[in-house]
Amino acid sequence: MNVQKIILDLNQSGQSVEELAEQYGIATQTIYRWKKLYTKNEATGMTEAEILAMKKEMARMQEENTILKKGFNHICSKVKSSDAFEFIQSNANDHDVKQMCTVYEAPKSSYYDWVNKKPSKRQSENARLSRLISGIYFENKGIYGAPKIHKILISRGENLSLKRVQKLFRKLGLRSITMKKYKPGKQAKVNSEGHKNLLNQDFATTSITQKWVTDITYIHTLKDGWTYLSTIQDLHTKKIIGWKFGKQMTKELVIETLDHALLNHTPSENLIIHSDLGSQYTSEAYEAKLKELNIRHSYIRKGCPYDNAGIESFHASLKKEEVYPSKAYESFEAAHMALFQYIEGFYNRKRIHSSIDYLIPNQMEELALQA
Structure with a gap:
């Protein structure tokens, strides 16, 4: 599979030419030229209206799925309704409030009653930081834990402790998705005689290509x-x-x-x-x-x-x-x-x-x- 096919497949799956160009460092003109050369409309076997309808339905399902993943800790048993409301409010710019209330079985009227109560300065700041933390977490596929997210926030000019990030991280129900699994054994090695170890565990460098x-x-x-x-x-x-x-x-x-x-x-x-x-x-x-x-x-x-x-x-x-x-x-x-x-x-x-x-x-x- 060559790079052109990968990029076109990603474009066909929903990513825009501009996003792909920025993400992989390829000129937009090049991607459009690939589309003109390699994309065949008849290969889909579907009308444009069917494709758009399918994508719309997939987006709706994906949004619901994303909401459920993000808010799991807010809808599990024995949580306070205010926790669910706080999550809905912190994600109101990204998802439809009515849809989130339906998904979490939270009365819409109760949610707005809660919203109209003026939050404290600390609550407002926590809500803002929670949005930043969630954004960094999901932008990076759920790979980063609290320490790396804390480093990113500091680099962006935020002034907060690692302990606070860890607390908000847990409250959002987030955790790094990294997991360990069995690794197959390595291939057989040849006799090491005559093959020198020049590196000798000295991994220090002063520049590239050393x-x-x-x-x-x-x-x-x-x-x-x-x-x-x-x-x-x-x-x-x-x-x-x-x-x-x-x-x-x-x-x-x-x-x-x-x-x-x-x-x-x-x-x-x-x-x-x-x-x-x-x-x-x-x-x-x-x-x-x-x-x-x-x-x-x-x-x-x-x-x-x-x-x-x-x-x-x-x-x-x-x-x-x-x-x-x-x-x-x-x-x-x-x-x-x-x-x-x-x-x-x-x-x-x-x-x-x-x-x-x-x-x-x-x-x-x-x-x-x-x-």
Whole structure:
């Protein structure tokens, strides 16, 4: 599945050209040209009116579902009616009040009686902060917990404690969706003799293209079984600068990943790329490619997973924040689209990292290029 098809599928599913252009850094003119070249109206088998009606109904159902998810803690048993009213008021700009009252079985007249009571200054401020917290939480797919949301609020000029954010976070019924799950075992390794560990757990950098780390992780699909994601990360920016997704774990997959990284990143004179001792990375073809590019190859010591903590951390975040919450991908193509959205639309462009002073990988890269 190429980038054009992914972008057009996302556009067909409801995202506008402008949103896609901003989210993935692609010119609007390019996307419109792709639409003209590749979109076929007859392929839908539906009239425009049917499509619009279907989208309207889906939007209505999605809004109700979103309301239920946001307000779960406000409608569970033994909560005060004022809690439900507070939630409805804090979301009145995003959802229809009448619809929220119906969903939460809250009398509309009682709600407006409550609204007309003048809130205290503290209540008003809590309501405002709750809207900000909810916005940040849902904008980032429910991945961030209170500490990271607190950092974002501080960066936006808000003056409040982490304890207050945690209290409001709990009151809103929010929690980070990240979850752990069993990970299949790694492939067999080759003999480590003659393969040096140049990195030696020294992950410090002063700029980009000094130290890259790479690995392969497993992604399961219902139709196509196990598939494989190969990635390269720059340790200075935490950015995923190269990635490829395939149905087989081959040396060609890791070479294509390296080629992808090289499209927009020129190796420095002393660049090190760090990998495990998998047969793909120790293959003659891969070693020859690195030698041709004057890239030094560093290897994980046998039985020492901490040697490649950077890329392992990324794969753990990917699994906890995208793969496991998705439950199961229907096919290779569905998984590919989801990975594209996570890596290119969220991880590199929006996700903050405590290890780089709560910056975004793309921001970190821009600062390095300006230095």
